[in-house]
Amino acid sequence: MEEQKYKYIRKGDGTVCRLIRIGTRKSELARIQTKSVAEKLKELHPDISLEIVAMSTIGDKILDTALSKIGEKSLFTKELETALEKNMVDLVVHSLKDLPTTLPPGFTIAAVLKRENPHDAVVLHPKHVGKTLDTLPEKSVIGTSSLRRAAQLKRRFPHLEFKDIRGNLNTRLKKLDEKEDFAAIILAAAGLKRMGWENRISQILEPGDCMYAVGQGALAVEVRAKDTDLLEMLSVLNDTETVLRCISERAFLRHLEGGCSVPVAVHTLVKDSQLYLTGAVYSLDGSESLKDTMQTSIAASDKSSEEGDQQEEHVGVTALKVCSVSQANAERLGVELASLLLSKGAKEILTVARQLNDAR
Template identity: 70%
Template sequence: MSAASAATAGSEDGNGKVTRVIRVGSRKSQLARIQTDSVAEKLKDLYPEVHTEIVAMATTGDKILDTALSKIGEKSLFTKELENALERNERENPHDAVVLHPKNAGKTLHTLPEKSVIGTSSLRRAAQLKKRFPHLEFKDIRGNLNTRLKKLDEKDDFSAIILAAAGLRRMGWESRVSQLLGPEDCMYAVGQGALAVEVRARDRDILDMVSVLHDPETVLRCVAERAFLRHLEGGCSVPVAVHTEIKDSQLYMTGAVFSLDGSDSIKETMQTSLVMDTQEEEGSSDDPQHVGITARNVSSRDQASAEKLGVDLACLLLSKGAREILTVARQLNDAR
């Protein structure tokens, strides 16, 4: 999930006429700019009279590159300066992808030689893949996509790296995807593949503008995922993974927690029924938020059902010992 934040101002054009200016904050990385620009372009198409101005900024996660993400000890490393994401756009493929070193072309994680080193900065990925592929070794790798691919291609430190498929596609690097990892290999992170736009609560007109970008299914899936993670009190320092899908007006969610080495895990699946009515409820005048998401064109009843599903699934895992697994994982991560 990526975020951009919007603010507004006014300016005069060459004829002295005041026009609407929307300032959109973005991380400085190439991928963040591509994603932010795509949202800005959609807004321009929908509202030609509006001018967008991109304001690039560095986040905590961008500034600290010599420490594993799980060791920094803060949440929202790449969104803190942009605040938590409130609005979502249509979701890309949320799955993880394997990018092989050129010398390993044609191979998969299953067929890589014993002790091959796989690069990933995610405890979630490493925990699941260690369990699934015990013949492989995993090592932390930091940097933006360009940097990680350069480290992979120009050195022999890694046989492959694991990246989000959505990021590779948005960068135009789909040809580098050697293998897509399904949920049987590696469930994805909460919100992965979804775009988010933060809007100040008082800017109701901006909320109206960006609401047309919502994809209802993406909103409901992300509400459930975020509720699950929040109730578990998870973050970068613990391995938590999800898989959601909507079929026949049913929202299905699988959630799991893992020990750092993947040897201990709890995974369960639950579902809930949806109305999938995109019309606003009669008499609704405020903007109820569900786990930080404001989605005016998505049924509030369905959002409440999705949030409850995430909480219920988290409670089920906690009743089966998830808290103990996560506590040990945090302690071991802090001690590394």
């Protein structure tokens, strides 16, 4: 018989309730995100008690090297997944864009919450307030640790220069404001909003300027796949549209065999029960690119409620109560779009990008 792994605590009034431990990164943004998920879970399941367990990851500790150069796939997730594996925590809250498209055996994403604005944002140095990337002076230096952002923005704004910047949001904003190294930095709009720093956003980058990262703006809750009770408990947090958009994006990235060491970008949209996925790959300098758009129906079938309760995984996501046919269609869309780009030469562009990045 499997060892009882649930933990219980006695409240002040003498009642006993189940304790669920939530793993998170130590950064302020990660804590804010995790607290928001915990509050939603507590509201829907008032009979449980929650404890947040914060820890540092490889990506948090190595701050003097570009993310794409570290050579580790699970930069912001490995320590958290180890804690999950060792039963030190019961679930983990991640920014979905940090989660690899193939999870370690035995883990799954039980919930993908309603997506915040997935676009990238420009934060200007105080002396450039009022400007945009278009109007910044020639040779202005823009800070970003993302190959995806740099490749697209080099292509769109050839008068600008780009330089790596690392650290959490607080650190990067401090580097921008207190020094003269950068005219602006590019950050995810979602993170700035969650931190309460929307007033620092000078410009939201539209898809024509810079498409976003797979899963950007969405929060994911990872659990042990065998914990069916938690899969059921967390299923109420799933946002159907976000789940389907992110499944298609993750399937696209996985089929391309992409990651943070290559420039891959996406844009998704749901309209009239159709899911539209635009995906692109770029050379490091943005001079070469392949981009296309495909669509599929995500209309829930007549048996959506029964099918949604089946425990099926799609690109690491086990979203109970979301129509499994719609999820399968979303995954197929990502694979087919990736296949189309691969047939046009995407593999060659990404291979060269990876080699050049490794040689830098």
